[in-house]
Amino acid sequence: MSKKPIIWTISGSDCSGGAGIAADIKTGHALGVEVCHLITANTVQNAEQLLSVNPTEINILQQQVNILIDDKPPSVIKIGLIANSAQVKWLTTTLALIKTKVPTLQVVFDPVGQATVGGALSTLQREDLTDLLMLVDVITPNINEAQQLTNQTSFTPDILTKKIAELGVNSVIIKGGHTESLTGINPEISRDYCLHHIEEVPIRYQLTSAKINTHYSHGGGCSFASALAAFLAQGYLLRDAFTLTKAFINQGFAQSVINEINKPNYYGAFEQTHWPDNAINFPTVTSDLAQVHQALPAFLSLKLQEKNLGLYPVVNSIYWLKRLLPLGLEIIQLRLKDKTGQELEQIIIEALALSKQYKTRLFINDYWQLAIKHGAYGVHIGQEDLQNADLKAIQKAGLRLGISTHGCYEFLLAQQLKPSYLAIGAIFSTKTKNMTGQIQGVENLKYILQLATNIPVVAIGGINHQHAEQVWQTGVGGIAVVTAITESENAEIAVKQFQHFMPFR
Incomplete structure (x- = not known):
């Protein structure tokens, strides 16, 4: 049996088991990668409220890096919750050092700022991320997070992806779960956008799916980023990793609808299922070529x-x-x-x-x-x-x-x-x-x-x-x-x- 690819997830712990590290581990295992986790904060939250965020000390995070880097070097690092500016500074320095040891390392950043139930998870400001973003390969904000990163009010993914790319990130994916409902264009459709640069040449990918409405969505954003990391760790090009990730998310939401039938009116965790293997869950590739013909x-x-x-x-x-x-x-x-x-x-x-x-x-x-x-x-x-x-x-x-x-x-x-x-x-x-x-x-x-x-x-x-x-x-x-x-x-x-x-x- 071949050795499983290794990803690291650097994120917070959700004691309710829906988001953060819990979602990352469940997703990684469902998709066939080994997951090492560094917990940036212990959060006290459930399906209804966020009570507190308790950051991990820098020396503990550094000890975890030291003990893992030679034993289980990562193919991809997925970053989620960064609790404060001290962690950002440490992480920026640490990623730069790891990239010298692992030149092929890819970094996926899910810029979590708010809990789904409301409340700030992080004290960070946009300016705190400037140096870190230069080390990020793929960033996966939703529309609200993209607006915060760029200080823009626009809902246009083309504008937002360009602005984020100007911050030094090679590839920008704006998750489509919130976009259509916020703009009112077509709330029944979910559109995910990707701006990717190959040797500085911009390439755009767009995926469209029917929106699946379910209360079992806690941790869906974390699962998106960790699924993307898992597919990249297995050697997929970004366009294919993006497509497989969206299929995995659609598949999980489809299963969540079944869960909701059994327990309605309950805000539950996103369902990490298995490798996406059913055409019905795959998105439609939207492109000028397909539209013209x-x-x-x-x-x-x-x-x-x-x-x-x-x-x-x-x-x-x-x-x-x-x-x-x-x-x-x-x-x-x-x-x-x-x-x-x-x-x-x-x-x-x-x-x-x-x-x-x-x-x-x-x-x-x-x-x-x-x-x-x-x-x-x-x-x-x-x-x-x-x-x-x-x-x-x-x-x-x-x-x-x-x-x-x-x-x-x-x-x-x-x-x-x-x-x-x-x-x-x-x-x-x-x-x-x-x-x-x-x-x-x-x-x-x-x-x-x-x-x-x-x-x-x-x-x-x-x-x-x-x-x-x-x-x-x-x-x-x-x-x-x-x-x-x-x-x-x-x-x-x-x-x-x-x-x-x-x-x-």
Whole structure:
């Protein structure tokens, strides 16, 4: 069994067991990480009132850091309640030192200032956080906390996220639980916003869910931040960790509704359930791309009937098409990366003629204009090229569309475009492309498949004969391979071996 990732939570203790450290530990364990906790304050509160906040002495906090740092160094530190300015100064110095020892450390900060039942949990002012925020990677305020951090009265997430980012935080998530009810725009909808910077380039993510109203919500904000920390600790990119976190929260609220039926009119704790695994709890990815193409009809299907795609070779030349097409394939892709102009067009023309001869579905990678011009069966477009592709023209021309995705966020987004198939990758590390931070693995593939509708799904990336059967057992409709065929000693035998693993279901 692999070692569990470790997160630290630095926050307050809620004696009623709903929020703070209690929520962090329950969330972390539900999501498969080990949780070490440093308690900043013992709070006296219940579902109706906050009586007192009793800060922990700095020397005790420091002793806990000293004993944990070598024994259980964290992948992620989640910060919640900071009781006073002395703790802020200590924490700022401590985080800077830990980051020198653990350069990959990520810090998630949930800026708790008020108890849900009312009353101040902290004596901090906005100015006290200036130096600390420079060490924070992700901050997760609700709309009220975002306004306090920025000294703004605006309810516009775009404005608030930018203002908070200017304080030195790389990524800002504004939780949507309070936003719509405060603005009155649509109180039945919860919208969560994220402003993320990759090499100083701003990227925005927005997730939308139906609002779930329940009195069993105590500790929901703490659980959001600790769930995000747990997913980041397991190597998820922020966009996927954000999406999984929202699904986890939705799942907990859905369970809380059931709890409320059994005990109505009681302000109870948020329900930390389990890894989010039901599509109904996942949010909708809101993006310009999806909105622009909302009215676009579904792309033509692959007409598989009772069959599946099976083996899906991806090749880079006419030579490989001639060699593989006679082997009884359902589908093949031509990926040309070093050809231009007339040479490129001539190769595509010849490839289309070959595919028609063998009655095999041929997808042209990327070059959708030429695919339309010469009446290709389909075109495959990578995630990075979707924004510039004319999807309306592709659909109008009657071409099938395949789209690459890398994680649950992109999968949910691409699924809204109603393509002919979706590819998920990279399942394993691959020689053909640098996929650092985007390796999905078989377990994550299983989870993503649970989000699929009736669109065929293809697994791709680093899959060889050793892995093929394991990947196939997840229920994917096809397995795309590159070097496992083109670099094999005998491509024909390699194809037959793959096909042996993938009988028609």
